[in-house]
Amino acid sequence: MTICITDIHVRHFALPLEPPFRASWDHQVRTRFSATLVEVHTDAGIVGYGSGDSMYGFEQFKHLFVGQDVSQTERHSDVLATLAFHYARYWPLEIAIWDVLGKAANLPLFRLWGGHSHRVPAYCSTGELHDPVQRKEEVLRFREQGFRAVKIRMRHEEVRRDLAVVAAVREEVGETMEIMVDANQGWRMPGDTRRPWDVKRALQVARELEHYGVYWLEEPLEHANFAGLAELRRATSLRIAVGELNRSPADFREFVSQGSADVLQPDIVVCGGFSLGLKVAHLCEQHGLRFCPHTWGNGLGLMANLHLAAATGICPFLEYPFDPPGWTPERRDFILADPVLVSKDGDLVLSEQPGLGVTLREDLEQFEVQYP
Template sequence: MKIKSIEARWLHVPIPYEQQHVSDFGRIASFDTVLVRVETVCGLVGHGEAKEEVGSEGNCRALVSLINQKFGPLLVGEDPRDINRLWELMYNGSRAHYALKLGHVFPILGRRGISVSAISGIDLALWDLLGKHLNAPVWRLLGGRKAEKLPAYASGGWADADNIGEQLLGYIERGGFQAVKMRVGVIDGDPINSAKRVRAAREAIGPDIGLACDAHGTYNVAEAKRFCRLVEDQNLMWFEEPITADDKRGMAEVRASTAIPIAAGESEFNRFDFRDLAELRAVDIFQPDLAICGGISEAMRIGAIASAWNLRLAPHLWTGALAFSAGAQVAAASPAGWLLEYSLGANPLLHELAEESFPVIDGMVEIPDRPGLGITINNDFVLRHTVA
């Protein structure tokens, strides 16, 4: 079995104005991703997903070019089943033979950023292809799933103090969620305004529903500490990305100052970033995005670090159907796997890219048991939204 071709497409899906939300990223008018297709000489096909930016929108031309003109041609003629070897070829480039022989990395200069995102999309497609080849879901290839279903939390929460309770209660009613997440941070100005919204949310949903807050890395250390003091009595499930991912020591300082669990990872690119978070004792919860962090292969390594440090794994799943399925299967196969993010913003890539759906019933999501990632691509959707 040999790889015949690897092709990437930028999918740009406009969101109707009435369904758009506004955050620190601005008004979100589209959902964008890169769809990766790997085909073998014998006609077997696997699909993956890569992201240029962690949020909904993003200009993906550079990422598409990187896959189509660099990493894709590098792997043509290789056996797609040798996923670990191919990961090393992409990550180490012309020095991959040293890495494979000597047992440590010799990474290319672009060992972060969209280079790793490109590897992510190809890696997902290779695992999807291997699962189809063996007629087994990815979680089976990873050692089995620990449960047929995992709990999910509703992710959204942009409304003001007067309306945040109603918004979150609407999420809970839609899928029986037992946990929700709201956005805080620079969008509110002073941390006291975010704290007011958190208190309004907690009063509305009651004491028994999990409540998490996400600042998208927009506070500085002092602001993050202040916010924590203001909401310490609100029994938060976690405080996500309190400060920029570029300041891991600062994040450790925030964590040391509060009893609120700290979560981060959607802006990190590989196991070495997560190792640093663990060693600095900067977080309680790892949140890798499988379309960014290096794919399924790297996410399992990240999960192993989480398990070794007694941390939890809750993948960032603000993604399309392919990365969502990949994250769910990794969480189900990892000892540290805990909770799944479920986007309650407009997300056509989750609900329309695939013919299958991921319904939330009583707050739980079933882990797919179909071969590979368990996704059948809606080709009409892809053709409609491919950027030429």
């Protein structure tokens, strides 16, 4: 049976944030959180959902998809790649198309995509800069909630202050939790022109972090500094994690061929969709690298990356953005009927609901805006 796309709607929503969220990687305090929803309507009456990139300007390209058979996913991904090259990252559309296919097959996407497992360990990905005493107390609470791993952000003016947080957390949790550290040097928010670390700086920090048994050091250099990352990786015992916003499939090839990384972190709702995500997972498997998708967005994007991670069975930890009160599941997943929660043993567990398995909240209209 052929199912054809009849229309595509792009809707924008915004949630006011009071108290605001102070993202460590942003030079501006965040007082609202925006989410874009892509709806793919079909002649079978099935509607698929995707979210991630903001999809600005997509209307002019809708005709490239309307009337097409949803099952030609590699064709759709190729078309989206041409748009990503010339315009923007319209990858949430690819996820919405897959949501249709999952619903049509009456299978959750993780089963359609490989079905290795229905659960993936989550790591608690913090987002703010907190002092050592506050952070170590919070991490104890995260552990009580089930988390077996936590990610700490580095972005104080003085790197000693960041290292003090890592030291305090390690002292508090001992060997009971893994600790990841995110240097956030890979890219900058719009308007932020601060230069990233260079190899020497990153190596100084890495040498310090080696004392604390850090599981990985994330984005210690600019996102396409393949040779620098390789040099750093050879010089430190820490795993190097990269790739969260790399836009080109060729970047992942370079990470592997130049020996730049131990952990690859594609995010399928902002780069390459499921099509690229699966190829990167295969690269990781073939080259003995960790596959740990990035997912700092809303719950729909989290679910898309979770289905891929579960399907492949090679993801030791999936990112779970969580840093209350600034960043809570209720805020992060405000477009969904229910927030995505972690089990008491720290796993993200998928249900047998078809497709992405998400339900939008009934009163979503109240958050709708023209542009976020």
